[in-house]
Amino acid sequence: xxxxxxxxxxxxxxxxxxxxxxxxxxxxxxxxxxxxxxxxxxxxxxxxxxxxxxxxxxxxxxxxxxxxxxxxxxxxxxxxxxxxxxxxxxxxxxxxxxxxxxxxxxxxxxxxxxxxxxxxxxxxxxxxxxxxxxxxxxxxxxxxxxxxxxxxxxxxxxxxxxxxxxxxxxxxxxxxxxxxxxxxxxxxxxxxxxxxxxxxxxxxxxxxxxxxxxxxxxxxxxxxxxxxxxxxxxxxxxxxxxxxxxxxxxxxxxxxxxxxxxxxxxxxxxxxxxxxxxxxxxxxxxxxxxxxxxx
Numbered sequence: 606x607x608x609x610x611x612x613x614x615x616x617x618x619x620x621x622x623x624x625x626x627x628x629x630x631x632x633x634x635x636x637x638x639x640x641x642x643x644x645x646x647x648x649x650x651x652x653x654x655x656x657x658x659x660x661x662x663x664x665x666x667x668x669x670x671x672x673x674x675x676x677x678x679x680x681x682x683x684x685x686x687x688x689x690x691x692x693x694x695x696x697x698x699x700x701x702x703x704x705x706x707x708x709x710x711x712x713x714x715x716x717x718x719x720x721x722x723x724x725x726x727x728x729x730x731x732x733x734x735x736x737x738x739x740x741x742x743x744x745x746x747x748x749x750x751x752x753x754x755x756x757x758x759x760x761x762x763x764x765x766x767x768x769x770x771x772x773x774x775x776x777x778x779x780x781x782x783x784x785x786x787x788x789x790x791x792x793x794x795x796x797x798x799x800x801x802x803x804x805x806x807x808x809x810x811x812x813x814x815x816x817x818x819x820x821x822x823x824x825x826x827x828x829x830x831x832x833x834x835x836x837x838x839x840x841x842x843x844x845x846x847x848x849x850x851x852x853x854x855x856x857x858x859x860x861x862x863x864x865x866x867x868x869x870x871x872x873x874x875x876x877x878x879x880x881x882x883x884x885x886x887x888x889x890x891x892x893x894x895x896x897x898x899x900x
Contacts, residue, residue, distance in 0.1 A: 626747040627681055630740075637740035638683035641719050645685075645703075652701050653685065663823060671759040671843060672822075675699065678752045679734070682744045685720065687734035691760045696844060703735050725749040730757045759843060778842070778900065779891045782850075785838075786884050789852045795885035796852050797859045800898040801829060803845040803868075803877040825875070828868055846900075856881040 627634070642650055657680060664673045679687045679699045686700035704716055721741050724733045725748045732753060736744045782798065789796035803825065822844045829839055829847055838850045851859055859881050868875040882897045 626743050626751065627678075630743050631681075634681070634683045634740050634743060637737035638685075640739065641683075641685060641717075641737035644717050644719050649701060649703065656701060670841075672697070672841065674755055674759075675752070678747070678755075682736075682747050683740055684734045684736055684744065687732060689756050689760075690731045690733070692729050693731075696760060697756075700735075723748075725753060727753040727757060730760060732756070779895065781840075782894065783891055785850055786889070790884070790887055792852075794852050795855055795883050796850060797854055797856055797881055797883045798894065798898060799849040799851070799859055799863065800880040800900060801825075801847045801849070801877055802880065802899055803875055821875070825868060828866065832863060832866055842900075848898075855885075856883045 642653070645653070660676055661680075664676060675689065675697050676699065684699060686703045688695050688699070689697040703720070704722060719738050720735055721738045722733065722735055723741055723745050724731060725745060727749070730753060732748050734744065734748065786796050825844075826839070826841060826847065829849065833839060833849065834851070836852050840848045840850070842848065849859075854862070860879070863879055868877065878899075880898045882894045884894065
């Protein structure tokens with residue numbers, strides 16, 4: 606089985622132009638990955654492949670562009686296990702727990718032959734991964750030069766994590782929202798934007814384990830989507846930050862519709878806040894909208 610075969614969503618999603626490592630060393634990366642995979646116990650190999658398949662399918666609707674980019678970079682580079690940290694707090698997990706998470710501050714050999722632990726840092730963001738030894742130098746270069754800049758931009762968009770740097774990092778989001786607002790106003794319809802902002806999910810790590818934090822993120826998205834109407838659009842910015850765009854209803858109608866939602870996952874009740882903003886006139890400032898939404 607190849608990396609492409611594990612990625613059934615590749616026909617629907619357009620992967621961005623690959624960097625030099627992913628494009629020029631693709632065969633080398635995949636060869637090292639296959640060798641490392643053969644050394645995994647059968648049960649762990651099965652868990653890894655099943656998780657890759659299910660994650661690729663879940664992300665095929667393009668509703669979580671940030672997570673999809675993280676997933677694609679790590680999958681195609683050959684990571685077996687990876688974690689992105691923001692200000693030393695885990696915010697994204699990839700793969701299965703080959704190496705116990707509590708030992709991730711110790712780079713060096715991994716539990717199995719032909720694998721090793723690596724770590725790259727850039728200001729407030731770092732990435733730790735268990736990778737094939739034969740390709741560790743290539744993956745280190747890819748993570749540092751290609752994925753870290755993307756992760757930094759996405760994570761800075763979450764004002765709950767880094768409020769002083771949010772303006773520059775949400776320029777793309779501003780353009781997207783402005784476009785959607787303009788289209789609604791052209792039809793003489795108001796548009797209401799709702800922001801579901803959850804508490805830091807790392808508080809649950811000790812309770813449910815790092816491996817299952819991804820399940821919490823998936824269930825958050827599933828619960829929000831189950832309460833959407835046909836004309837609603839959901840966009841996930843980060844694991845704790847999700848937007849819903851609704852053409853037609855106003856703030857009071859949206860709050861009435863969403864106020865009853867609660868998120869119970871693996872017997873945990875997640876705390877969150879919802880912020881709304883309605884635009885019904887071209888006389889608006891996108892910065893005011895973002896501020897009201899706590900973005």
